Amino acid sequence: MRKYQISKKECMESIHGVCNGCGRKLKPIETVDNSGNPTFWAGCIKCERFCNGVDKTIWRIARNLVENDKLILYKDILRSENNNEEELEKYLSYQTDRASYVVMEVINEYFKVKKASSDDSPQGKKYPREKIK
């Protein structure tokens, strides 16, 4: 029996959430690592991408922002009226993948700032409110 660098079970356990691009379920994909050893890596077959996933709500926010042209981080692939379904899906997947990282960062930062300001309560020294003149 071949020895895998990461077993299928370990790989399953490393999956947290949905595909960063298309929002579908991730699967352990049998592959080889950079040294040529057999392993399983989490990824999405549809997007042909390895990733460990993103929280489904974060993915949904990112996808909404991309679909509404509010968070388009990469200008090298743009949407066009002439896009067929496959091209549109590729565009959405690509942009949503990048956007989901930003959404995650923004949400983490939100909680960090919120916690810091409540730690310094009641005045919120670190992040003082602007005084009303």
Ligand SMILES: [Zn+2]
């Ligand atoms: Zn995908």
